[in-house]
Amino acid sequence: MSSAANSATDRSAYVIVGGGLTAARAVEGIREHDAKGSIVVVTEEDRLPYERPPLSKGVLKGDDEVDSVFTHPEAWYADQDVELRLGDPATSLDADEHVVTLRSGESLSYEKLLLATGSSARALDAPGADLDGVLYLRELQESMALKEAFADGARVVIVGAGWIGLEVAAAAADAGCSVTVVEPQAAPLLGVMGEQVGGWFADLHRSHGVTFRFGEGVSRIEGTERADAVVTTTGERLPTDVVVVGVGITPNTGLAQGAGLEVDNGIVTDARLRTSADGVWAAGDVANWESTTLGTHVRVEHWANANDGGLAAGRSMAGADVTYDPVPFFFSDQYxxxxxxxxxxxxxxxxxxxxxxxxxxxxxxxxxxxxxxxxxxxxxxxxxxxxxxxxxxxxxxxxxxxxxxxxxxxxxxxxxxxxx
Ligand SMILES: Cc1cc2nc3c(=O)[nH]c(=O)nc-3n(C[C@H](O)[C@H](O)[C@H](O)COP(=O)(O)OP(=O)(O)OC[C@H]3O[C@@H](n4cnc5c(N)ncnc54)[C@H](O)[C@@H]3O)c2cc1C
Known part of the structure; x- marks a missing residue:
């Protein structure tokens, strides 16, 4: 899918690093204001940019076709004159020289760069967490693997009662699994919702047969090759066929950090989504942007911020007078x-x-x-x-x-x- 090599002497007008919704919307934002400037999109995953919310909902439950998650068909990128470098992630950034180096060793020289590297699932830190059958949910193939694992009757232990844990619990319960959620805090989503509303979420899930073990963490995961039990911090042994870990995400700031950009809970940007480096923007999950309305910097790990932030960053890169100032928003579907x-x-x-x-x-x-x-x-x-x-x-x-x-x-x- 990639075309002619872009050497450091052959400078692209725009390079976008990241293969999520932010990256795709940034292309749209650029093209609204600049019909001709060359655009290269560099991704780590070996597929076209796609949306993640269906991975814990329609795709996981089998209601949505896998193909429906892609933000645009491949032909759209060709129509927009976008060069795609799929599955060849950026490994370093020289912000002074305006050069990004890819895993393949190729260097891409840019006039303007967008870092839309998103987030990665945080790993569970417990003995046995590397056993087969301990699954995460961030990428498309992980959603497909979970769907397969939720064959009717499977015993599923979910670690973490955050948004991912709860949506996966709903999908697993709907699929007929026996579901237990282990959560060290006293209620789901405690930090965002508080005890009262968190308690309502717990009741909702209990009414669908989900069991919670609040106030308990994971002490270890047992199994020879495959996980077959989760042992909690109270010593309880929960036999299981599949473990799903949803213990949060971390923004992918490595490139920015390596290049000396200001990073503090994400890549710090101003209200135009410009980073501390000349010619470098950041948006989506990875950006800690300056919100005029809220009077503070915020990093938002949700769909609308990727959608709107990606568009705004593209427009801003293409020279439009942009102030990115939404009220943060998210949605969830459960049952x-x-x-x-x-x-x-x-x-x-x-x-x-x-x-x-x-x-x-x-x-x-x-x-x-x-x-x-x-x-x-x-x-x-x-x-x-x-x-x-x-x-x-x-x-x-x-x-x-x-x-x-x-x-x-x-x-x-x-x-x-x-x-x-
Ligand atoms: C299962 C799931 C369900 C969700 N459900 C909801 C929901 O219901 N509501 C809601 O509001 N939000 C939801 N979200 C959150 C939402 O999907 C994210 O906020 C959104 O995906 C962020 O988009 P992004 O493009 O900034 O980052 P990402 O989607 O993380 O994409 C970043 C991409 O960049 C790539 N990348 C990273 N480093 C490099 C590199 N060095 N070089 C090249 N590429 C790189 C990554 O591989 C990845 O493909 C959900 C997320 C998940 C995982």
Whole structure:
């Protein structure tokens, strides 16, 4: 799929490193403003850029075709005059010389570079974690392997009750597996949701037959060649056919670090997604960008940030006057529950939760608020199956609106009427 070699003397207008949604959207953003500049996309995975949310949902459950995950067909890249270097990752960056070196040894010289290297799944640090049957979920083939492993009746132990752990639990339970989730904290998603809403997630999964072991970590995984049991930190032995690890991700900052770019919880950028190095941008999971609205840098590990951040970075690279300033947003689907969340709750903010509606109905909203003036200010909000509300939540966050706590909690008061 690659074409003529691009030597260091043959400079590309744009080089994009990364094979995810951010990289694909960046191509679109560039082409909106620059129809002709040469673009090279360099990927580590040996496939076209694709979207990951279906890997823990439609593809894992068999509802979506594998081919549906790709952001564009191969012909689109040819139409956009994009040169693809698939499966040949960048191994070093010389930001002074504007040169990226690939694993194959080839050097690519660029005028403008986008680092869209995303994140990698964090490895489980426990004896036996390298046994066969201990699986992760970040890449397409891992989703396909899990789907196969969830043959009806399999015993599945999931390590970690974060978003990946919960979505995988839902897919496994739907496939008829017996599912146990081991989580050291007291509830799922505790850091983001707090105990009350986290507890609702636990109840949702329990109602589908999932067992939780909260307050327990993994002491070791047993098996001769294949994992056959997870031993928890309380000494409990959980026999299993497959272990799925979902203990978080780490941004792929190695290239940037090696080149001396500013890295602090991701590659640090300004609001135009420019890094500390001349001619180098970063976006998507790997970027810690300056949010004007939030007044702080944020790194967001979600689909919308890859989609919108990739577009914004492409436009910015092509010379458009861009300020990337979304209210962070994500979604999740588990069983018959769909949710959307918008906002940002800084660690240590002391935010309290205000509920709107009855969680047990599986149709409710939750807001994370801090006291201000006579009322509260909304830092973030989420709906569960209450559709067409997330724009109003984003507006409340963006405008830093102070609202009455009781009105916020009252489903009879429209979200855009809270202050009237
Ligand atoms: C299973 C799963 C389900 C998800 N579900 C949701 C969801 O429901 N809602 C939501 O909001 N978000 C979800 N997400 C998160 C969302 O998919 C990510 O935020 C998004 O994929 C980030 O896109 P990205 O392009 O920045 O990075 P990535 O998708 O991580 O892509 C980065 C790419 O760059 C490549 N790369 C890395 N280093 C190099 C290098 N040196 N050279 C070349 N290429 C390199 C990687 O191999 C990878 O292909 C999910 C993620 C996963 C894994």
């Amino acid at each position: 018959d529950v769909g949710l959307e969340y918008a906002g940002h709750v800084p660690r240590g903010s002391g935010a309290e939760v205000v509920l709107r509606g009855e969680p047990s109905s599986n149709e409710f909203m939750a807001f994370w608020v801090v006291p201000e003036g006579d009322g509260v200010r909304v830092l973030a909000g989420m709906h569960v199956n209450v559709w067409d509300t997330i724009d109003a939540v984003q507006q409340l966050v963006r405008d830093r609106t102070v609202v009455g706590r009781d009105r916020l909690a009252d489903p009879a008061v429209a979200l855009d009427q809270l202050t009237s």
